[in-house]
Amino acid sequence: MMLLEHEAKQLLDSVGIQVPRGLVIRPGDGTPDGIESYPVAVKAQVRSGGRGKQGGIVRAGDRPALAAAITRLFATAFGGERPEALLIEPWLAIERETYLSVAVDGRADGYVVMYSARGGVGIEEGAPPVRYPVGAPWNFRVHGLRKALESAEPDYQWREKVIALAQRLIRTAAMRDLTTIEINPLATLTDGALVAADARVVCDEWAHFRNKAIHAQREAEKRRAEPLLRDCLNMQHMYVRLDGDIALISGGAGMTMAAMDMIADCGGRPACFLDCSPGPTSTRGYRPAFAMLDADPRVKVILVSVFGGGTQMQRVANSMKEIMAERKSRKPVVFRLDGTNVDQVPGIFARFGAHNHARLEDAVAEAVRLAGGRA
């Protein structure tokens, strides 16, 4: 789960890393008083990337310009996301921009530190950053990172500051269950100060049981969701909306993606990624999934594709029987259940006139045909 910029900066500030002194405003707050000097930066607080390139950061030279920027930014969506807050900061006199991050990386069996002597918005286009594999956080070594940075950063005084900062970031990440802390740019100001001018922090949602802040983030994420989706999230379903018309109720991330791909390969368009396997594989678990997809006007067909191991298919089939009996929508549903106890499925399906496709290919072809595509 990604924090908003102002939340990320607050976190960095709490461990003694210098950030610009900012002011957070919400819709309806109006133009704040007490801004001591202009120009200021007005920054949309959204989670989607590429905010700068989409005009989400505005320079305001005086109070009227600030008022105009606030109105405009609150009315604009960035990557489909309307800002829920704006961050107003002094416009920084930056002398130099570098890049520093610590992040979990499977190749290191833990964390890596990444540094680039040239940071800022063009970081993805430039040479790849220097990568120092740390692994378990207690394996961070100052001399290890120093060696890694020797060629990338010739200014030894700056280098030592970066190393001390990286050490603190690793410790913070470990203590607060963070999977990424990225400071880009890590800036030197004309007065010599080192400042985290922008920050991206991602926390590990599965640490919610031991971390109150992460628990609160998770709850807030659910509250932001539409009510029908919220019911699904409360069942631990994982949902990503796509732009097609064939919806999936599926089990397991890999099989859900395989079915999405097969729909596309067959000339259809998948409407969503919806993995219901983490939740209860009962009527209670699947009901909100049908409720959400039945209410979605873009969805023409629902394909239920579950290949279960621990999930027993006679239970899924019985849940489908109950849901089909209570369901009001007439959207067609295509079934493909396989896995543990699949031999009991045809008997259960016969009782409510449903057909279970033996092969995913046949189920997908049927769904694509019903959606009006080719196949």
Added chain:
Amino acid sequence: MSILLDRTNRVLVQGVTGQMGTYFVEDACKYGTTVVAGVSPGRDGAKVGDVPVFGSVRAAREATGADTAIVFVPPAAVLGGALEAIEAGCRLVVVTADELPVLDTIELKAAARANGAAVVGPNSPGIISPGKAKLGFMPSFCYMQGNVGVISRSGSLSYECCKRLTLAGMGQSTVIGIGGDPVKGTTAAEALGLFHDDPETAAVLYLGEIGGSEESFVAEYAARPDAKPVAALIVGHTAPPGRKMGHAAALIGSKAESHAAKVAMMRSAGVHVASGLSDMVETLQAALSHGMRAAQDAAA
């Protein structure tokens, strides 16, 4: 042969008195897995089926000679349980749990390294060596003993693919679920190393997805002159960038993590990459016959 798991593993089940543990004992014993002990603190002296329950891994190991653990406890208790098994000397620890904080996996992996143990998981269906033993909930009928080693980031996808292999008469030496999380007890690279050294494994099928960097290990292996034939299926060409597709690691964060980039990288290294689920079996067959031709050419 097979990797990590065969008929010699003596298995203890942590969290054996829970619903999953109890179901596992019944299902795994039916398959032929040698389940010798259960562990459930405070419940020593109890029995689950015929399996005696102990209060600690060490007590279970001393009484039964158990050397392999499978952990069925809630996410908050997984690290504690798995460390207990590793430090008591188990050679293999299987963690199926999802929703495990990544820092716990990092610690688990470090402990496994230090103690010379192997960990499979987390967020994994487990591991099965068909015809010998299974440690996980995979549907047994999908598998058949043979010479294809399977590595999968996704449980359900491995069931589907193994059923297809079995129907096509292509059995499996071992099927290992490396899991959907960014840090893995056993990585694709480590699993490939084990399959490479396993005389029973003639070819490897790798089942991957978008996001992460695991596929670069597979490409590196396939580029080795002595590599066994490798086929792969990478799912998620319809997944949008920047969105987590269920698994924590299934997120396209950069161009290199996209479907197209992974497929191109793997193909250029000599991996036979299927275009989809439907031609996965043919792709593996092509990899095998290509490997056989190469071996004949080398002999001639």
